[in-house]
Amino acid sequence: MPIDPYILLLLGTVGLAALLPARGTGADVASAASTVAIALLFFLYGARLSTREALDGLRHWRLHGTVLACTFLVFPLLGLAARGLVPALLSHDLYTGLLFLTVVPSTVQSSIAFTSMARGNVPAAICAGSFSSLVGIVVTPLLAAVLIGGDGGGFSTDALVKIVLQLLVPFAAGQLLRRFVGPFVTRHKKVLGYVDRGSILLVVYTAFSEGMVQGIWHRVSPARLGALLLVEALLLGVMLTLTWYGAKALRFGREDRIAIQFAGSKKSLASGLPMAGVLFGAHASLAVLPLMLFHQMQLMVCAVIAKRRARDPLPSPDGPVTGEAPSEASRAAVVTGPRPR
Template sequence: MKLFRVLDPFTLTLIVTVLLASFFPAQGGFVGFFEGLTTAAIALLFFMHGAKLSREAIIAGSSHWRLHLWVMCSTFVLFPVLGVLFAWWAPVNVSPEIYTGFLYLCILPATVQSAIAFTSLAGGNVAAAVCAASASSLLGIFLSPLLVGMVMHVHGASGSLQQVGSIMLQLLVPFVAGHLSRPWIGDWVARHKKWIGKTDQTSILLVIYTAFSEAVRHGIWHKVGLGSLLFIVVVSLVLLAIVISINIFVARRLGFNKVDEITIVFCGSKKSLANGIPMANILFPVATVGMMVLPLMIFHQLQLMICAVLARRYQKETQVAAKAATDNT
């Protein structure tokens, strides 16, 4: 009972969502339904962010080059270095494909929608998050196959214009449409901030359910033994903890404020399942794809759950700081 007192309602809802996807994953016609619903929720999220952000905030976010540079370094330098070191070390006798899967995970670009949603939920710099996460995803379509070829000695993939178009259509177009609608709906959005916040949480829950359902449909619980599964979970948690800790340390060391620190943490610590699985189908033999993406699927679920809890903690900190500033004025 004490556990349920400690966990907030959103975290409990998140756990229930994971259990629901594990026992009742979306199947058949419901797969397309939930994928469409998730896409619509994400589009609405970006539309609202576009309507909520002023032109000045967007310009400031896009010009925040120091923040963007570190997010790119965290995604395409820090992660790959850790992946190479871990694959070289290979401390436990498990399938070599698991180590290769972790290396592949570390090469991938960051997520977009969940990074921005968590940044917004935590009270971070959403404008900078939109720019950093979107740039990471777009660059990753071209950089990740190059890194795979260099580090894993696999060739034959290149950036897909269809993937670029999909990212632009799902994320950038709603954001621009929302921002262009700001003169007409900006005041309404400002009056309903609490309701707008629910779109962040809803999109996160939908991403978790659809992603975990996909993992279950791929037979995630039957591909490896309990020992190997536990190994993947532990390594994923350690990897995530290392990257988040380094991001927090660098953000504070370089003098970023709290809202920018939040953005760096959530944009620089994630890996994209949506980009990773299609890319794996191109880069690797079909027979090995399932095992190759298993670390990615587990890491993806864990990063969502851990970052959801972390976002709520940041949210409380920013609310306390805002209240203290108000009381002092």
């Protein structure tokens, strides 16, 4: 049951914002730095994503379509169904954050790690996570506009301009300049990873500072937080069940089902936090709280599931395990070569 060290850093950043929130000129500087950090973050996303690999991944279109449907269709529908819990269990602000969580793209790194641990289709998990992140840059703000609207500072013309300037333009620039900066990004992947995480911490500090100054945290009680955790546990359980048995009903093989389950049931903290900062402004602190909690929950639960899947019997050399459909990876491999065990 792992505790993500980055979650501890995020919680420490929230504590710093609670004790020493940025005010006045400091708040203006932090806001400007946060804007630059978000732009840099999405520029690096664009520089890392190989266009050729993304196009090659289209061969596995049925698997990727299933993951995208889970991420941007099934999740939001469950979020809308949770509206009936307001105000009995969830406050309006927490529900807005929960609804935003359901439109965030899937993860990349943790989906790959758990798929590999469970001996699933790792290349498919890589492409599925990358596609979800790419699609989410456009789809997440549009879904937020439709489902959330102006609630909690949500979507507006000003937010649309910010999305284009802070997310789409830097990402497109990263793609266009990838030929020149791609080797540098690859060589310094570890160092730039700290830049990514540092940028997100800055976004969180700015958002929670604004929330503290405006006093919005007084609207959250321990009982509401407990109810939120219960609802998120139910949401995660439903998605893990739907992705596993739904993929079986669609006649995916074991390796593909593992990739679908881990990529289709998870939400990206790295993508969601900067987007929330752009969309919600001063209300971002409450908007990202459900996402931060869900992120840690999904890591803990999926780690247990991955270890259990690793003990499953493997298909025999002559064919798949009885009752399993042939893996789609055998018909349309994303990447050739043996998969890691």
